[in-house]
Amino acid sequence: MxxxxxxxxxxxxxxxxxxxxxxxxxxxxxxxxxxxxxxxxxxxxxxxxxxxxxxxxxxxxxxxxxxxxxxxxxxxxxxxxTPVARTQPPRDELAIKLALAVTVPGVDVGTVIQQQRSATIRALQDYTRLKRQEPLDLAWSLVLESLVFAAEAEVRWLDHCEARVRRAAAEAPAPEPSRTDEKQETTR
Amino acid sequence: MxxxxxxxxxxxxxxxxxxxxxxxxxxxxxxxxxxxxxxxxxxxxxxxxxxxxxxxxxxxxxxxxxxxxxxxxxxxxxxxxTPVARTQPPRDELAIKLALAVTVPGVDVGTVIQQQRSATIRALQDYTRLKRQEPLDLAWSLVLESLVFAAEAEVRWLDHCEARVRRAAAEAPAPEPSRTDEKQETTR
DNA sequence: ACAGCCATGTAACTTGTTACATGATTTT
DNA sequence: AAAATCATGTAACAAGTTACATGGCTGT
Missing domain, CATH: 1.10.10.10 (Winged helix-like DNA-binding domain superfamily/Winged helix DNA-binding domain)
Incomplete structure (x- = not known):
């Protein structure tokens, strides 16, 4: 809307x-x-x-x-x-992607995280470059800063995810997919 | 998608x-x-x-x-x-709303910001409450934390906006709409 | 003359989303 | 027996999005 x-x-x-x-x-x-x-x-x-x-x-x-x-x-x-409803925020594709990456076997979560962090940091640099262009409209300037804040939060979150995934991997081994035919666990 | x-x-x-x-x-x-x-x-x-x-x-x-x-x-x-493209992130309704709030005369930006901050902080408390429910799935836990990180960033951004708007208001007076019939400035 | 922007539209399509119908099975 | 949940779908629509057609005007 x-x-x-x-x-x-x-x-x-x-x-x-x-x-x-x-x-x-x-x-x-x-x-x-x-x-x-x-x-x-x-x-x-x-x-x-x-x-x-x-x-x-x-x-x-x-x-x-x-x-x-x-x-x-x-x-x-x-x-x-009316404030933008944060009780049901719009679906975040990145969050969904990571949530599935840690779930679906055969996906290298570490790589997914690293690639995303690079992309986000690159975006962050673009924003910084844009900021230097002096005559910034107030509105446009606020929008730009919202992007910066969001991107920074995203990077921090990705770091956090990396740590948690590493920790989880250390606790539960399961390093190889190793031809242990997938057992279908019921979700009920 | x-x-x-x-x-x-x-x-x-x-x-x-x-x-x-x-x-x-x-x-x-x-x-x-x-x-x-x-x-x-x-x-x-x-x-x-x-x-x-x-x-x-x-x-x-x-x-x-x-x-x-x-x-x-x-x-x-x-x-x-493929990383989620942050070069053209999805439109952020809140950012757009504030960008327009500082532009359209007759809108009290301060109120908009305060209301939004309350809503976001409330959402943040809900997340914290959810986190305390012990047996958290790793994926769901990461998603929840992404929401927390995003909401915190949003609050910080709102604070930042408030400060900038106050500063802008101090520089350029224009406190009253005061029946000065709107002069249509051309955008070209 | 030609390229390029200003300007107005339309057709077609995508994803997301919900309300509704329908029936089976399970729980109370 | 009634209510709830499981399960599969369909019809209809909203918002976003783009590709295309069309024409005027401007600068080279």
Whole structure:
């Protein structure tokens, strides 16, 4: 729903047209989350279908302009006042991947972790490089820092996982798959 | 794609049936990411359509069992060896929300931040409570810790945002919206 | 003339997600 | 007997996403 709400929120600043919405969105989130223009138009159509925006004719340059409705304003207000639910956070692909890597036999968890850490550290360096580009918009700057904080946490978590997996391997041996035909344990 | 890959990876342990796949998935990710059984069946159908799994008849109890194909095994191997791309991470709704909150006039960023911090801290306490439940599966335990690390990072980021927003407010006054009719600044 | 950006759209598709139907088996 | 759980599915839809078509305008 992020894109949907973002466009709605942007329209609260005043009527805007599709292409403009994309550039304003990308101005705030930088190159991190590029937004396909097509999606702006599909989203606008769906917002209009749901009565949250309405067409507002054309501006002086002939742009097709949309305006937020009262229902739309309500929606944005609710969005801003309601915290993002952390009780059921979005599925984290990396967490799922590691959870399965420690489970499925024949997967080298150590390698998975190391590869991921390299990738994350590389991303972290990209962020640092971006930060040095002086004239940073406040919004874009905050987004960038959220990425930095998240990536740092990810690296720490990966280190933590590595340690725990090593410890678990030390306790329960089972180093070789060694042709011990897989016994199907029931999960009930 | 998380669910898709997760089911595929689970099937590498040997043929399984739909209901079983759900319980095995939830055993590893705890109650964090509940998986609707229906989705298991739709996903299995789509995996079969794409040639990554195939029906394997019924087991002794009459369960409809699926088995991973060679193409499916390749897919899983690639998934495990390819790090999750942090160059274009999934859109973070909270980051987007704050980026827009500091932009759209009339939104009280301070309140947004405080509410979110409360919610995140509450989630953090839930995680701590869950951790105390002794017999934790390794996978589920790692997932839980990833949530903890992420939530802690989020709180730190929110604190950071609060400080930056306060500083920005001190530099540029603009405290009241004060009926100064919105002047549309062009974004070009 | 041509390349490239601005601008508006549409068709097609993917994954995720839920609500519902249906029946078997198990527990109370 | 009733309630709960196991088990398999289907229909329908939402949001995200991209590839493509189309045309105007601008700079070289």
């Amino acid at each position: 992020s894109v949907r709400f973002a466009l709605l929120a942007l329209l609260e600043q005043g009527p805007k047209y599709g292409y403009q919405l994309r550039s304003e969105f990308e101005q705030r989130t930088g190159s991190t989350w590029p937004l396909n223009v097509g999606q702006v138009y599909t989203t606008l159509t769906r917002l209009e279908r749901d009565g949250l925006v309405e067409g507002a004719g054309s501006d002086e340059q002939g742009h097709v302009v949309y305006r937020v409705t009262d229902a739309g304003r309500d929606e944005v207000a609710t969005w801003f006042t | 998380s669910v898709r890959f997760a089911l595929l990876a689970l099937l590498e342990q040997g043929p399984k049936y739909g209901y079983q796949l759900r319980s095995e998935f939830e055993q590893r990710t705890g109650s964090t990411w509940p998986l609707n059984v229906g989705q298991v069946y739709t996903t299995l159908t789509r995996l079969e359509r794409d040639g990554l799994v195939e029906g394997a008849g019924s087991d002794e109890q009459g369960h409809v069992v699926y088995r991973v194909t060679d193409a499916g095994r390749d897919e899983v191997a690639t998934w495990f060896t």
